[in-house]
Amino acid sequence: MSCDVVVVGAGIIGCASADELSRRGHRVVLLDGRTIGAGATQASAGILAPYIEGHDLTPLLELAARSLAMYDTFVARARAESGAALDYQRTGTLEIALDLSQSARLREQERRIRESRIGCRWLSRAEVRDLEPAVSADIEGGFLVEPHGFVSALDLSLALVKxxxxxxxxxxxxxxxRVITQNGNALRVDTDTGSFVAPTVVFAAGSWSGQIALDGVAPIPVRPIRGQLLALARLTGSIGRVIWGPDCYLVPRAEGRVLVGATAEDVGFDERVTVTGVRDLLESACDLVPELWQASFEGARVGLRPATPDEMPIIGRSDKLPGLVYATGHFRNGVLLAPLTAALVGDLVEGNLSDAALRHTRPQRFGEL
Ligand SMILES: Cc1cc2nc3c(=O)[nH]c(=O)nc-3n(C[C@H](O)[C@H](O)[C@H](O)COP(=O)(O)OP(=O)(O)OC[C@H]3O[C@@H](n4cnc5c(N)ncnc54)[C@H](O)[C@@H]3O)c2cc1C
Incomplete structure (x- = not known):
């Protein structure tokens, strides 16, 4: 089968890229070895928080802040075009300091962010408890960042595909x-059940990106970092926004759940939920919001975050295999970075390499790719 672009991998990055390319008029085929969102995406907490996740990694912070600014339009379009309701809220995040050293670090962070005119403020213990009465009394204070939010990553991926x-x-x-090879002026993508030929292939296979053979090109240095995440059934209105603690975070989801995330484990391609992971997350969550000890346990999810050696995504064209566009290695921020990544992929496929963000995401920083 031939088309304009084959997108390999239907996680949030592949789905957002495929949606963008089809909106720009390209004939797209989207391939996945499992199903939509079955990789890291289904496990994701969907938090949209550059000023937590990005803390000290400046180029990442730039990319993440740009992508967050695109999110309202991104979700509005996905809602309108798919008819899906989509749980997307910009309730802000509240990062809790449990001791004096954490509070000093967060107050410094507040000072830096305030300089960029981001809506944020430091809250005393009493102010935190006014805003979020379920949070433990045994804290120093909290750092509120107003523009942050969250989205259901799997539902968003399904909506983009629709x-x-x-x-x-x-x-x-x-x-x-299994393998991508040069085929005249085009690329040929071989799967277990058939082949696809296209001038351009977008490579968005997340943690598994190093496992697909590329004609004469070294494997991309992406490795899996396991994350476990729990779903608890909410008690009477326990929290109203994302609460971030030193060892876990809590996300209030519209359907009456609280998500508790997440472990970060370097254990290879092991997609198991473990007793240790569940215990550690439950203990950390209940330290932050003690009434969660009374919640019902709904389940646990697990996903493999695609990590690169410098924790920055890989978005750019291959020098060795013309026609190949990398869009992988989004590690902890793939959901947040999806709108920007999709726009960059659209530009790369159309030969526009002028966006300054691409300087930070070049595949060639890891060798001849
Ligand atoms: C517990 C947890 C919590 C997280 N929380 C957040 C968060 O709050 N905010 C945030 O922004 N990010 C978060 N992340 C990170 C985010 O989920 C990832 O960065 C993002 O999902 C990566 O998307 P992706 O499309 O690149 O990869 P994936 O979602 O892993 O998708 C890759 C796809 O490629 C497919 N594939 C693999 N091999 C092949 C093959 N050979 N052929 C065809 N298809 C193949 C897989 O089946 C999969 O569907 C979290 C991750 C985890 C695990």
Whole structure:
């Protein structure tokens, strides 16, 4: 089968890229070895928080802040084009300091962020408890960042695919891509059940990106970092915004759940939920919001975050395999970075390399790729 662009991987990055490309008029095929969002995306907490996750990594902070600014439009379009309701809220995040050293670090962070005119403020213990009465009394204070929010990453991925298929995009799931080779002026993508030929391939296979053979190109240095996340059934209105503690975070979801995340474990391609992971997250969550000891346990999810050696994503064209566009290695911020990544991928496919963000995301920083 031939088309304009094959996108490999239907996580949030592949889905957002496929949606963007189909909106720009390209004939797109989206492939996944499992199903939509089955990788890291289904496990994600969906928090949109550059000023927590980005803390000291300046280029990442720049990218993340740009992407957050695109989110209202991104979600509004996905809602309108798919008809999906989508749980997307910009309630802000409240980062809790449990001791004096954490409070000093957060107050310094507040000072730096305030200089960029981001809506944020330091709250005393009493102010935290006024805003979030369920938070433990045993704290020093909290750092509120108002523009932050969260989104349901799996539902968003499904909505993006629905929007793109309504424009003619073809989705093929359940057949892993094994090898991508040069085929005249085009690229050929071989799966277990068939082949696809296109001038451009977008490579968005997350943690598994190093496992797909690329004609004469070294494997991309992306490795899996396991994250476990719990779903608890909410008690009477326990929290109203994302609460971030030193060892876990809590996300209030619209359907009456609290998500508790997340572990970060370097254990290879092991997608198991573990007793230690569940215990550690429950203890940290209940230290922050003690009434969660009374919540019901709904389940646990696990996903493999695609990490690169410098923790920055890899977005750019291959020098070695013309036609290949990398969009992988988004590590802890793939959901947050999805709108910006999709826009960059759209530009790269159309030969526009002028965006300054691409300087920070070049694949070639890891060698001849
Ligand atoms: C517990 C947890 C919490 C997180 N919380 C947040 C958060 O709050 N905010 C945030 O922004 N990010 C968060 N992340 C990170 C975020 O989930 C990832 O950065 C993002 O999902 C990566 O998306 P992706 O599309 O690159 O990869 P994935 O979602 O892993 O998708 C890759 C896809 O490629 C497919 N694939 C693999 N091999 C092949 C093959 N050979 N052929 C075809 N298809 C293949 C897989 O099946 C998969 O569907 C979290 C991650 C975890 C695990």
């Amino acid at each position: 929007a793109a298929t309504s424009r003619g995009m073809v989705l093929a799931t359940g057949a892993p891509v």
